Amino acid sequence: MSPVGHGELSLTKFYSLPHLVAELAAVRPGMSETQVQAKLGRSHKELADDLVLYSNGQAVDDPLLAACRAQSSDALILVWVALVLADHRLATVVEQLLTDRNGKLVSATFDADQLERSLRNVLQGTTRKTATNILSYYRDSGIVSPLKRGATIVGVARELTTTSAVPSVVAYVAFRMRHLGFVSSQRATDIDIALGARANAWINLTPAQFRGAGAIPQGQASQSAPATPSLTQPSQRRLLPGGQAPASGNLVEEVAVEAHNVERFHVSAIFSIRHATTFSRRRARRPDSRFGWQLGSSRTIDGLLRLLPIRRC
Secondary structure (H helix, E strand, O other): OOOOOOOOOOOOOOHHHHHHHHOOOOOOOOOOHHHHHHOOOOOHHHHHOOOOOOOOOOOOOOHHHHHHHHHHHHHHHHHHHHHHHHHHHHHHHHHHEEEOOOEEEEEOOOOHHHHHHHHHEEEOOOOOOHHHHHHHHHHHHHOOEEEEOOOOOEEEEEEEOOOOHHHHHHHHHHHHHHOOOOOEEEEEEEHHHHOOHHHHHHHHOOOHHHHHHHHOOOHHHHHOOOOOOOOOOOOOOOOOOOOOOOOOOOOOOOOOOOOHHHHHOOOOOOOOOOOOOOOOOOOOOOOOOOEEEEEHHHHHHHHOOOOOOOEEE
16 A cells, blocks of 8 residues: 555546646646636546645645646656545555556556456445546556557557656655655655655556666656657647547557546545555545445555655554
8 A cells, every 4th residue: 555645536537637737737836725626627626635735725836736837748647646646545556456566567457347357356336437547547648558449448559658757756756745744754865755655656667667767867867768748749649638649659549538437426535544644634525435445454554654754643
């Protein structure tokens, strides 16, 4: 279990990563939560206190907002990382069901039908939407180019490079965890904080690959490995639904989002985790009885907590 707090989003509601990049770009430091909700729009306004950090009721600037404002090539991956950080169940799906112990995707599990079956062991209620949403996030963030059968993702056609995004991911994860009070030691380095949270697995890298890419200055990282397509080049990466898929085989293959991905659902409640860390500045919400979660063993949780100096409840 990743030490990312105990917040929960709606796993059955599909969030558009490109739309979130555009909406978060309009969020300015100092805005109230109500103002942030207005910028995020109807489909994403419930994420105002999940993706945006606050201090004294005012939005705090962070690497995620900065990347969105700059239309950085790392912005889509950072929004995906932000979703993982905002929902401990999503982190668990990625770390325990989709990737191996080194953080690399297991091709046999990257299939909507297989993931749906796996989710039945840990989620109560409908799991099909959750499965297709998660696989779509991998596609939309530029981590994989998927295989599809019709409109359904059934495998990985190609793993896309994410090493150029590591410096941004490290900076964002460390900033967020420090801001929320998950790191009590001033001696912890940003890369160690990110690796302790298993952020390498979220972007399909081994710890060694992640640490190596994180040690490279950001300006050099894009030169040492091919960068993900720039958000400023619509011919390479679709920002809005309905955009045409690029023809080149070297670019991300667009896969139609299944129709149920656009349905709306209420955001789930915040539940406690055994041995959970203190999760600051979150509001309690009404529980969504349709979903439950079977957490990993206390040994797994305690082992991860020992990786970082975490303030316990």
